[in-house]
Amino acid sequence: MVGNSNRVEDFTSIPVFDGAVTAAAAAAFPVPMPDSSPSTDTHKVCLPLSQTAFQRLRHGFSETFFPDDPFHQFKNQSRLRNSVLALQYFFPILQWAPTYSLSLFKSDIVSGLTIASLAIPQGISYAKLANLPPIIGLYSSFVPPLIYGVLGSSRDLAVGPVSIASLVMGSMLREAVSPAHQPLLFLQLAFTATFFAGVFQASLGFLRLGFIVDFLSRPTLVGFMAGAAIIVSLQQLKGLLGIVHFAPQMNIVPVVQSVVKRRDEWEWQTIIMGACFLLLLLTARHISLRKPKLFWVSAAAPLASVISSTLFVFIFKAQNHGIQIIGHLDEGLNSPSANLLYFRGPLLGLAIKTGIVTGILSLTEGIAVGRTFASLKKYQIDGNKEMMAIGLMNMAGSCCSCYVTTGSFSRSAVNYNSGSKTAVSNIVLASTVLVTLLFLMPLFYYTPNLILAGIIITAVVGLIDFRTMGRLWKVDKLDFLACMTAFLGVLFFSVQGGLSLAVGISVFKILLHVTRPNTATLGNVPGTKIYRNFMQYPDAKRIPSCLIVGIESPIYFANANYLHERVLRWVREEQERIKTRRENILKYLILEMTAVTAMDTSGLGMLTELKRTLENQSITLLLVNPIGEVMEKLQDSDSLAAIGSDCLYLTVDEAILSIPLKVQLQP
Numbered sequence: 001m002v003g004n005s006n007r008v009e010d011f012t013s014i015p016v017f018d019g020a021v022t023a024a025a026a027a028a029f030p031v032p033m034p035d036s037s038p039s040t041d042t043h044k045v046c047l048p049l050s051q052t053a054f055q056r057l058r059h060g061f062s063e064t065f066f067p068d069d070p071f072h073q074f075k076n077q078s079r080l081r082n083s084v085l086a087l088q089y090f091f092p093i094l095q096w097a098p099t100y101s102l103s104l105f106k107s108d109i110v111s112g113l114t115i116a117s118l119a120i121p122q123g124i125s126y127a128k129l130a131n132l133p134p135i136i137g138l139y140s141s142f143v144p145p146l147i148y149g150v151l152g153s154s155r156d157l158a159v160g161p162v163s164i165a166s167l168v169m170g171s172m173l174r175e176a177v178s179p180a181h182q183p184l185l186f187l188q189l190a191f192t193a194t195f196f197a198g199v200f201q202a203s204l205g206f207l208r209l210g211f212i213v214d215f216l217s218r219p220t221l222v223g224f225m226a227g228a229a230i231i232v233s234l235q236q237l238k239g240l241l242g243i244v245h246f247a248p249q250m251n252i253v254p255v256v257q258s259v260v261k262r263r264d265e266w267e268w269q270t271i272i273m274g275a276c277f278l279l280l281l282l283t284a285r286h287i288s289l290r291k292p293k294l295f296w297v298s299a300a301a302p303l304a305s306v307i308s309s310t311l312f313v314f315i316f317k318a319q320n321h322g323i324q325i326i327g328h329l330d331e332g333l334n335s336p337s338a339n340l341l342y343f344r345g346p347l348l349g350l351a352i353k354t355g356i357v358t359g360i361l362s363l364t365e366g367i368a369v370g371r372t373f374a375s376l377k378k379y380q381i382d383g384n385k386e387m388m389a390i391g392l393m394n395m396a397g398s399c400c401s402c403y404v405t406t407g408s409f410s411r412s413a414v415n416y417n418s419g420s421k422t423a424v425s426n427i428v429l430a431s432t433v434l435v436t437l438l439f440l441m442p443l444f445y446y447t448p449n450l451i452l453a454g455i456i457i458t459a460v461v462g463l464i465d466f467r468t469m470g471r472l473w474k475v476d477k478l479d480f481l482a483c484m485t486a487f488l489g490v491l492f493f494s495v496q497g498g499l500s501l502a503v504g505i506s507v508f509k510i511l512l513h514v515t516r517p518n519t520a521t522l523g524n525v526p527g528t529k530i531y532r533n534f535m536q537y538p539d540a541k542r543i544p545s546c547l548i549v550g551i552e553s554p555i556y557f558a559n560a561n562y563l564h565e566r567v568l569r570w571v572r573e574e575q576e577r578i579k580t581r582r583e584n585i586l587k588y589l590i591l592e593m594t595a596v597t598a599m600d601t602s603g604l605g606m607l608t609e610l611k612r613t614l615e616n617q618s619i620t621l622l623l624v625n626p627i628g629e630v631m632e633k634l635q636d637s638d639s640l641a642a643i644g645s646d647c648l649y650l651t652v653d654e655a656i657l658s659i660p661l662k663v664q665l666q667p
Contacts, residue, residue, distance in 0.1 A: 043649075043650040043654060044650070045625070045626065045631065045648040045649065045650055073085055089385075090151075091150060091151065092151065092153045092385070092423075093149065093150045093151075096422055100422065100424070104422060105424065108421055108422055108424040108428060109424075109425075109428050110418055111414075111415050111418040111419055111420035111421075111425040111428070112420075112424070112426070112427070112428020112429045112431070113432060114296065114299055114300075114414055114415070114418040115158045115411045115414050115418070115425065115429050116428070116429045116432035117302070117303040118299050118300075118302055118303065118410065118414055119141045119158070119160050119411055119433065120303060120432075120436055121302040121303055121451075121452070121455050122137075122141075122160070122302065122410075122411070122455060123137030123138045123140060123141040123160060123161055124138065124326070124444070124447075124452060125137070125452040125453075125455045126161040126162065126163060126166040126456070127161065127166070127403075128452055128456075129163065129166040129167055129232065129235075129456055130161075130165075130166040130167070130170040130190065130403060131170040131173070131174055131179035131186065132179070132186075132187065133183075133187075134326055134444075135329050135330050135441075136187075136190075136403060137161055138433055138437055139334045139402050140160060140397060140402040140403055141160045141161065141405075141429070141430075142333075142334065142402075142430050142433040142434055142437065143334055143396065143397050143400045143402050143430070144159050144160065144393045144396075144397050144402060144405040145159050145426035145427065145429045145433075146426070146430045147389075147392065147396055148389055148390070148426050149424065149426040149427040149430070150423075151385075151389035151392060151393070152386065152389045152423050152426070153381045153385050154373065154374060154407070154423070155373075155374075155377065155379070155420060155421060155422050156370075156373035156377065156412055156416045157369060157370045157407040157412050157423075157426075158407065158408055158411035158414070158415040158420075158425065158429065159366070159390075159393065159406060159407050159408065159411075159426060160405050160408055160429075161403065161404070161405055161408075162362060162365060162405070162406055162408045162409075163232065163456065163459055163460050163463070164225060164228060164362075164365065164463075165358045165361055165365075165404045165405075165406065166403075166404075167228055167231075167232055167495060168228075168354075168361060168495050168499075169193060169354055169358050169403065169404060171495045172350070172353070172357065172358075172495070173186060173189050173354055174186075175494075176347060176350050177189060185342075187340065188340045189342055189347060189350065189351050189354070191337050191340050191341055191342075191398045191401070191402075191403065192340075192342040192343070192351040192398070193351045193354040193355040193358060193403075193404070194355065194358075194394050194397060194398040194402065194403045194404045195341055195355065195395055195398035195399075196351060196352050196354075196355030196356065197356070197359030197362065197391075197394050198355075198359070198390075198391045198392065198393070198395030198397070199355075199391065200355060200356050200359040200360075200391070201359050201362075201363050201391030201394060202387065202388050202391025202392055202395065203391070204363070204384075204387050204391070205383075205384040205386070205387030205388035205389075205391060206384075206388055208384050217479070217482065217506045219476075219479035219483040219506075220482050220483065220499075220502040220503060220505075220506050221486075222486075223469070223483035223484055223486030223490075223498075223502060224486040224487070224498060224499050224502060225463040225464075225465075226463060226464045226465060226466070226487050227486060227488070227489070227490030227491045227498055228463070228490050228495060229460040229461060229463040229464050230252070230464065231251065231252065231490060231491065231495070232456060232457075232460045233456075233457045233461065234252065234256070234259075236454075236457050237255075237259050237453075238258075238453070239270075239274070239324070239449040239450050239452060239453030239454075240270065240274035240275070240278065240453050240454070240457075241259070241265075241267070241270060241271055241274075242266060242269075242270035242271070242323075242324065242450075243262045243265045243266065244265055245258075245262060245265065246258050246262070251490075251491060251492055251493055251494060252491045252492060253492065267322035267323070268322075269318065269321050269322045270322055270448075273318075273323065273450060274451075274453065274454060277305050277309060277450065277451055277454045278457060278458070280305060281301050281302065281305060281454050281455065281458040282458055284298045284301035285301070285458055285461075292417065295414060295417035296417075296418070299418070301458075302455045302458075305454065306444075306451055306455075309447065309451040310443065310447045310451075313447070313448050314446040318448070319446065323448050323450070324449045325446050325447060325448050326444055326445065326448075326449065326452075327445060328445060329441045329444050329445070330441065331437065331438065331439075331441045331442070332438065333434070333437060334400040334401045334402070335401050336399065336400065337398065337399055337400060337401045338398075341398065341399075357499070358404045359394070359404070362390070362404050362405070362406035363387060365406055365407065365409065366390050366406035367407075369407045369408070369409045369412050370386055370407055370412075371383075373412055376416070390406055393405065410459060410462075469483055469484075469487075478505070478509045478512075479509075481505055482502050482505040482506050482509065483502070485498070485501045485502045485505050486498050486501065489501045489502065511558075513553070514553070514556070515558045515559050515562060516562060517552060517553030517559050517563065518552045519549055519551055519552065519563065519566050519567065519570065520534070520549070520552070521533070521534055521547065521548060521550075521574075522534070522548040522549070522592060522652070523537070523540030523541050523542050523543070524540055524541045524543065525539075525540050526539060526540075526541060529651070529653040531548055531652045543656055544583065544584045545584045545585065545586060545587040545659070546586075546587070546588045546590060546656065546659065547570060547571060547574045547588070547589050547590070548590045548592060548652060549570050549589065549590070549591055550591075550592040550594075551563060551567075551592070551593060551595065551596050553596070554596060554599060554603075555599045555600070555603030556599075556600050556602060556603060557601075557602035557603075560605070560606040561606070564609060564610055567591070568610075568613065571589060571614070571617070586619060587618070587619060587620060588620050588622060589614055589619055589620070589621050590622045590623075590624055590652060590655050590656075591622070591623050591624065592624045592625070592652055593623055593624060593625055593627070593630065594624070594625045594627070596626065596630055597627060598629055598630065599629070599630045600633075601633075601637070604633060604637050604639040605639075607643060608638075608639050608643065611642060611643050620647070621643060621647060622649060622655045623643065623648050623649070624648075624649050624651060624652050624655050625650055625651065626648065
């Protein structure tokens, strides 16, 4: 023994009996023995249960696309029962309708009427945000909620137009078509984009590809929504200041320039009235945020503002004094729009692109909102069923004069707080909008544009979340970069440009983690048989003549060469450390592979090449705990023969305990 009594200079004097380590070896070796018995046998690394190629393919397909096993309820059931379950699966209303009661309906009708008071002014406002006629916003608050009430699985989600999808659709289509000079073509493209958004959403749900939506990470959405909220708010200065000629671009520079250069169009009457109602709406929102029990204050404020401002304009004839009003709105139910869908022409690509972008955004918001309120009430929703419901809702809506709709956070929050029990609240909402469309449309003639601008600003100001941005900076700098890229991209370039840049950074982050996975050197935690990263556990002890390296990712063609070079660098650095401290020479490299969940042929080749490189340096390679799929590939290829089956161990502890035997057998 030299230097440190916890280190062993020469293992050759330790007696060995038939592959087992004796108690004397255990006493001399620094790693705790598995037990106090005189000898301990190592455990064999087993192959997974034998499966045919078809069974492996089916298992992999099931694990990838059906992690929740949605068909488990159909097992061991009669044909009739399976038919009933199938209908209930595709039409969730059939699950709860048989037990629906009057008490539940009382709660749902209160919720439905409450969200209708918010949905009607929001529908008109968001349609204007999308550069569409205001009546389209009301249509979109009528048909989609009816369809979702039948197909949706969330009890609390209230559907309709939302600010982000409205903003993106309006800005993307306006780049190619002017809603003022080509209103019919703009409307056609909006309906067509809605149709393709629905097709895309329903396809994701049917094919169970919802993970695609996850590429829109939360940091990306935080930055995107904050930038979009600022742009939307600045755009509403047109209505709050009374400006007639305003910049059509959706970035901060031309918008601010329009406000400054068009000072001659400012109307002091509009400014005063708009500021008063905006202050009222923001105050109502603040009250509801501070005291959640007073949620009805912010829910009722938009409709109350619309009614009071309309009466003010009507009584004082304010439209003759610089106050701009909505004007005539058509009465009646949705007119069919299937004949307006645009499937041929040079702008079809724009409609498809707009549909996909708005479809992803609205789907992300809808699923997130649905899951949020489901967790609060301790029930689960099926994400793929929700995608199909939202997709079919938009496909049908595009044929009924509706544009992109999804679950709205503000309306869902009101729905939840007002005591909704089932999706019937959406049906009550639709019924209320129906009454409005049939009988109450003339009442909106004198509604001033400034109140719609105020409602939009109040709705989107809550999307600015600087507190989360600060947390991102503290926790993950790449996430913060993605967030700020989306934020600044939307502000200074365009909505879709900023979103594309942020998604690109998020994808880059994924590629960075895949191509440059983490590796770490491990040591023994004193008093245990556990081996952990030295960077996390600085008191961990090194094992003489051994280097233990943990690989913390699958090994693919994209990272195999990097891992080969990085492991050899660990070896070189350990040899330099040993030389400096005059310790035992490095004889063993142990790869801890518990976190290596998959491996391709490039990874297998990397292990074989690493084995040869280490042999040239008289270093033995040992592998610890290769999991089932990796073990299968090692067995099926020549890699296991090249590495040696006697170099596989179940735990690092057992690999360490086998080392005295190997040292003794070496020439």
